[in-house]
Amino acid sequence: MDAAYVFRVEFRLTPERAAVDPERFETTVELPASEPGTDGWLRFRDRLWRGAVGDEPSFRRETAARLGIADAAGIEVSAVDFRELRTDREYLEALQTAIAADLGRFNAESVDDTLHKYFGSSIHVREA
Numbered sequence: 001m002d003a004a005y006v007f008r009v010e011f012r013l014t015p016e017r018a019a020v021d022p023e024r025f026e027t028t029v030e031l032p033a034s035e036p037g038t039d040g041w042l043r044f045r046d047r048l049w050r051g052a053v054g055d056e057p058s059f060r061r062e063t064a065a066r067l068g069i070a071d072a073a074g075i076e077v078s079a080v081d082f083r084e085l086r087t088d089r090e091y092l093e094a095l096q097t098a099i100a101a102d103l104g105r106f107n108a109e110s111v112d113d114t115l116h117k118y119f120g121s122s123i124h125v126r127e128a
Contacts, residue, residue, distance in 0.1 A: 001094060003033035003087035005043065007053075009063060010079035024078065029063065033085065036098035044085070044118045045106065051120020053082050084122040092125055 010026045034040035053059050060077040064070040069077070087095075099111045108114040115123065 001035060001088060001091040003085060003091040003095075004030040005033055006030050006083040006086050007063070008079075008081045008083055009067075009077060012076050012078040013074060014076070015074040026079075028083070029067070030086070031066070033087070033091065036091075036094045041095075041098065048082055048118045050117065051082060051122040053080055056080060082122065084124045085119055086124050086126060089125055089127070092123065 007029045008026055009029045010024055012024050013020045014023065031043075034043065047054060047059060056079075059080050061070065063080050064072075064077045067077070069075055096111045096115075099106060099114050103109075103111070103114070106114040106117070108117055
């Protein structure tokens with residue numbers, strides 16, 4: 001099984017002793033998705049809504065910490081946008097099974113409703 005949450009992350013540079021151009025740049029960040037049913041597998045439920053990052057300020061701070069720049073002077077994560085859950089078929093099927101096993105946890109009527117509620121249309125299945 002293989003899956004990752006993919007984000008577009010924008011950084012802003014504000015160094016004290018230099019001028020930079022551009023002062024903003026972006027990159028793609030992939031965070032490995034936890035195996036369904038294990039610790040951390042509910043990241044989508046806790047952080048996404050309709051394919052967008054919920055509570056972006058706290059997620060920007062979390063992203064900066066994950067990237068090791070939380071305390072870096074002159075650099076900040078200025079925006080984070082969810083792009084997709086990039087997954088293989090095996091992971092998606094395991095995710096669907098885990099959701100179905102406890103559908104009430106998601107306040108949804110079906111697995112498909114749950115996936116759409118959190119990911120929007122941003123699930124990209126890649127064949128191995």
